[in-house]
Amino acid sequence: MVDRVGKNYVLKEHEIHYPENYDFRILHYIYYLEIYPEESRIKGKAVVKFLGKDLILHARHFQINKIKLDGKEANYSYDGEKISIQGEGKEAEIEYEAKPVLGLIFKKLKDYIEVATTGEVDQARNWIPILDDPAIKTTTEFYIKVRKPYIALSNGRLIDKKEDGDFITFHWLMDKPHSPYLNSIAIGMFSKEEDEWEGVKLENYLPKGYEEFFWNLSSVKKAIEFFSSYTGVKYPYCRYAQVVLFSMNGGMEYITSTHLTWRVIHDKIAEKNYSSENLIAHELAHQWFGDLITTKDWPNIWLNEGFASYFEALYVEHEKGREEFLYNLYNKWKGYEEEKEKYTRPIVCRYYKWGDELFDRHTYNKGALFLHKLRNFLGDETFRKGIKEYLERFKYRSVDTEDFKKVMEEVSGKDLTFLFDQFVYSAFNPSVEVTSIDGGVRIKNEVEVDVKIGKEIRKVKPGESLLSGEYVCVDPNFTSLAEIEDKQGEEALIKESKDEELICRIRAVTSLSRFSDFKAIQALKERLENDFWGVSYESAISLGKIKNDDALNVLMLNHENPKVMVGIAKALGEFKFNQKAKNFLLEVMDKAESYHVRAEAIVSLGKIGFTDVKEKIISHFEDESYADVVPSAVIEALSYFGDDESFRFVIDRGFKNEKETIRAAVARNLWRFGDKSREYLYYLVKDPSPIVRGATIKSLEELKMKDLLRTIVDNEDEELRNRSNALRVLYKLGQ
Numbered sequence: 001m002v003d004r005v006g007k008n009y010v011l012k013e014h015e016i017h018y019p020e021n022y023d024f025r026i027l028h029y030i031y032y033l034e035i036y037p038e039e040s041r042i043k044g045k046a047v048v049k050f051l052g053k054d055l056i057l058h059a060r061h062f063q064i065n066k067i068k069l070d071g072k073e074a075n076y077s078y079d080g081e082k083i084s085i086q087g088e089g090k091e092a093e094i095e096y097e098a099k100p101v102l103g104l105i106f107k108k109l110k111d112y113i114e115v116a117t118t119g120e121v122d123q124a125r126n127w128i129p130i131l132d133d134p135a136i137k138t139t140t141e142f143y144i145k146v147r148k149p150y151i152a153l154s155n156g157r158l159i160d161k162k163e164d165g166d167f168i169t170f171h172w173l174m175d176k177p178h179s180p181y182l183n184s185i186a187i188g189m190f191s192k193e194e195d196e197w198e199g200v201k202l203e204n205y206l207p208k209g210y211e212e213f214f215w216n217l218s219s220v221k222k223a224i225e226f227f228s229s230y231t232g233v234k235y236p237y238c239r240y241a242q243v244v245l246f247s248m249n250g251g252m253e254y255i256t257s258t259h260l261t262w263r264v265i266h267d268k269i270a271e272k273n274y275s276s277e278n279l280i281a282h283e284l285a286h287q288w289f290g291d292l293i294t295t296k297d298w299p300n301i302w303l304n305e306g307f308a309s310y311f312e313a314l315y316v317e318h319e320k321g322r323e324e325f326l327y328n329l330y331n332k333w334k335g336y337e338e339e340k341e342k343y344t345r346p347i348v349c350r351y352y353k354w355g356d357e358l359f360d361r362h363t364y365n366k367g368a369l370f371l372h373k374l375r376n377f378l379g380d381e382t383f384r385k386g387i388k389e390y391l392e393r394f395k396y397r398s399v400d401t402e403d404f405k406k407v408m409e410e411v412s413g414k415d416l417t418f419l420f421d422q423f424v425y426s427a428f429n430p431s432v433e434v435t436s437i438d439g440g441v442r443i444k445n446e447v448e449v450d451v452k453i454g455k456e457i458r459k460v461k462p463g464e465s466l467l468s469g470e471y472v473c474v475d476p477n478f479t480s481l482a483e484i485e486d487k488q489g490e491e492a493l494i495k496e497s498k499d500e501e502l503i504c505r506i507r508a509v510t511s512l513s514r515f516s517d518f519k520a521i522q523a524l525k526e527r528l529e530n531d532f533w534g535v536s537y538e539s540a541i542s543l544g545k546i547k548n549d550d551a552l553n554v555l556m557l558n559h560e561n562p563k564v565m566v567g568i569a570k571a572l573g574e575f576k577f578n579q580k581a582k583n584f585l586l587e588v589m590d591k592a593e594s595y596h597v598r599a600e601a602i603v604s605l606g607k608i609g610f611t612d613v614k615e616k617i618i619s620h621f622e623d624e625s626y627a628d629v630v631p632s633a634v635i636e637a638l639s640y641f642g643d644d645e646s647f648r649f650v651i652d653r654g655f656k657n658e659k660e661t662i663r664a665a666v667a668r669n670l671w672r673f674g675d676k677s678r679e680y681l682y683y684l685v686k687d688p689s690p691i692v693r694g695a696t697i698k699s700l701e702e703l704k705m706k707d708l709l710r711t712i713v714d715n716e717d718e719e720l721r722n723r724s725n726a727l728r729v730l731y732k733l734g735q
């Protein structure tokens with residue numbers, strides 16, 4: 001049965017949301033901003049060109065100094081959230097001051113203060129008066145005045161810079177219509193690298209002093225070429241900038257000027273485990289899906305995020321091949337499965353309290369996997385034709401899911417109602433079960449699935465089927481969006497583990513963890529030692545689940561690929577109080593060049609429980625590493641020990657640490673020390689970093705500290721993702 005509504009998603013705080021209608025049309029905004037980073041303050045003037053009457057603008061917690069309508073003193077009201085200007089007019093002028101706590105972050109660094117926007121979802125209203133609705137697209141212009149030598153970046157092209165004593169004003173113009181949340185500023189001390197692609201200016205900005213890492217951003221040129229060619233629509237603007245910021249925790253696709261987290265900065269050692277290419281591709285893909293065409297409202301946000309996530313995977317397919325592509329999709333599915341344990345909902349969903357709640361794995365991961373299903377159903381050529389038509393027809397406009405569906409139907413000549421109804425408008429999660437029977441295989445499936453038997457792929461209709469063959473592989477192209485349980489017998493799985501299709505091998509090695517005999521372990525050993533790294537990684541994880549001596553002996557392997565070594569180190573964490581595992585992990589911890597491998601070995605040493613390695617673990621706390629993964633792992637390992645000495649170290653060196661990465665590790669793992677950690681959580685929920693405050697939620701959940709969770713939910717100045725996560729945990733704890 002198709003589940004229409006889903007489970008455990010809707011909360012009593014939720015309301016239903018529809019797009020709004022207005023009696024006026026906004027054409028253009030001009031903003032004159034003076035930024036005072038030391039005081040976290042801005043002074044501004046907004047000029048709003050519009051047609052119609054009774055203009056409404058969002059403006060959160062502003063001090064309004066003056067409002068004029070067509071040059072005359074205006075008749076207006078302001079309630080701290082919305083400005084309503086009465087009467088007909090063409091131009092409104094608002095003078096204001098603000099000290100934003102959301103929407104514009106003032107991040108204190110050693111030598112200067114970085115200022116950057118966080119526009120999505122409804123945050124632009126915290127620093128500019130604007131009709132903050134994604135359906136309303138306009139052109140914009142920013143004059144940003146800062147003290148020298150600060151640099152002020154924004155959207156579109158730089159018209160000019162004017163110096164005036166100690167100050168400098170940057171004038172930016174974005175002359176293509178775009179949604180409010182796509183407006184941005186970034187102010188700081190940057191080094192710039194410039195390039196060009198087919199007349200488009202490419203600009204990369206890194207914080208001053210990080211010039212040697214420009215190569216971390218260079219894949220953008222390949223990506224812009226690929227997306228332009230795959231979609232058949234050339235990159236639509238004159239400039240594309242990537243700005244790396246310390247205040248960012250991910251990426252944000254501001255129009256022509258993407259903001260990226262400092263975590264993209266990495267050296268050649270980290271590059272073996274981590275690549276910035278996926279994030280770069282994701283944010284760039286948004287310039288088409290999100291910026292050129294924008295969701296009309298947050299319920300349709302998958303049109304931005306599901307698309308950017310799938311196009312990021314398509315870039316991986318193009319650059320790194322089919323196995324990397326399928327493994328990327330497989331991991332998106334695993335991510336979705338985790339969330340599916342907590343709740344399910346239709347991808348398009350009108351219920352929420354804060355729009356931020358919809359930025360979950362249903363939107364990103366399931367949205368991307370649905371597009372993969374659609375592409376396979378239509379064929380790549382038709383899919384691309386449809387994407388091109390969709391982009392061309394709706395460019396510079398906002399859309400909903402029906403707009404996309406209709407274009408795909410028109411181009412393909414097929415009715416797609418059943419696909420969209422089941423997987424986008426319903427919370428349907430079909431299941432498929434495969435079991436071995438005498439001389440063949442039995443398949444119980446709720447949806448039609450592809451089944452690979454030998455070299456042939458057959459479509460199997462819903463219902464129960466018996467197929468002959470030594471083994472089968474269900475859904476080798478990973479298009480079913482179904483939960484597949486591969487319960488074939490050991491012999492069948494061993495054969496499946498050697499199939500030429502990646503998805504078949506992954507299913508087989510995952511299912512082989514149900515066995516613990518020599519043959520299953522031997523099959524996993526083969527895959528661990530000699531396969532695509534993703535299959536080797538999954539084989540290591542299965543060996544960890546088997547958890548016997550034979551599995552341990554196979555796992556104690558120095559694999560040349562550090563991504564596989566992460567899996568091995570992780571799997572060894574299953575061998576509690578095992579001396580051999582301990583010795584092997586100690587060696588990995590001390591000898592591995594890879595930061596990620598060292599970190600995983602440290603965490604596993606904590607998990608297996610020998611406290612006599614504590615000193616050795618602590619000796620790595622000062623290790624330099626990518627994004628502080630090693631010291632963060634030390635904190636986590638000590639939390640598994642849970643003793644007083646470990647606790648003192650975590651408090652003295654972690655809780656009081658100046659780095660937010662390390663304080664976040666403390667916040668996330670503190671609960672393992674039990675009641676004595678409670679008093680510290682009262683401080684951590686007030687930490688200046690939203691990342692640290694967000695990380696406390698895990699500990700608050702484990703310690704059932706409902707009072708502090710409620711504090712987060714009720715704090716009007718808290719980031720909405722933290723508030724919504726805390727709210728959901730409160731429900732899980734029974735309020």
Ligand SMILES: [Zn+2]
Nearest residue numbers: 282286305308
């Ligand atoms: Zn995105």
